[in-house]
Amino acid sequence: MKPIYTSFTEAVKDIHDGATIMVGGFGLCGIPENLILALVETGVKDLTVISNNCGVDEWGLGLLLKNKQIKKMIGSYVGENKEFERQVLSGELEVELTPQGTLAEKIRAGGAGIPAFFTPAGVGTPIAEGKEIREFNGKEYLLEEAYTADFSLVRASKADKMGNLVYNKTARNFNPMIAAAGNITIAEVEELVETGELDPNSIQTPSIYVQRLIVGRQENKIERVTTRD
Secondary structure, three states: OOOEEOOHHHHHOOOOOOOEEEEOOEOOEOOOHHHHHHHHHHOOOOEEEEOOEOOEOOEOHHHHHHOOOEEEEEEOEOOOOHHHHHHHHHOOOEEEEOOHHHHHHHHHHHHHOOOEEEEOOOOOOHHHOOOOEEEEOOEEEEEEEOOOEEEEEEEEEEEEOOOOEEOOHHHHOOHHHHHHHEEEEEEEEEEEEOOOOOOHHHOOEOHHHOOEEEEOOOOOOOOOOOOOO
8 A cells, every 4th residue: 555645735745945846737637736735835945847837827836836936847838827927037937848749758758767868859949959969860859868856746536545546538648657757756636446446457557656645626627617698
């Protein structure tokens, strides 16, 4: 069995100032929102955050951003956060933008123990500045180094008490690869079941990658109830 927490604050309490964290999700889909809220409460600062995007104003990683707890953001899309724009333009936030496919592969490679790889994405653009360029079969590729993190925060639909995870449809997104690339992975799950209840063929993150579990209820920030007049 993996440690099963009942307090989100306790689950993240050793995430320290200056830590590098990876956070699962895509937009508002599949984000570990209660773990993020707990980080807001702890007040940890100077974080380097690796995630597809930085949430939106007033939710998800946007809350850490509003609190100025993020020192550097590494992601691929940042277009829906006004506070993000303000901090970048004022020089308060360091940003490293990465093509989405490259970001996914850098995380996947980190989890697989692969230190770097060559990709054609970004050749001839500012992304290639300072990076090694090599030619393979007449085409140029640039060297990208893998990402790992001190802590990974992920969200899953189900987990068993061993820490095996199953995700719900598109909420899977970046979560499995981020779970593999953290030194300590904390999984926020909607349902916890006994070991053996999950179909082994349905497991998307094996328990070897998960160190902590916590059950949490998430808000639905995407769907809106509308009625006719």
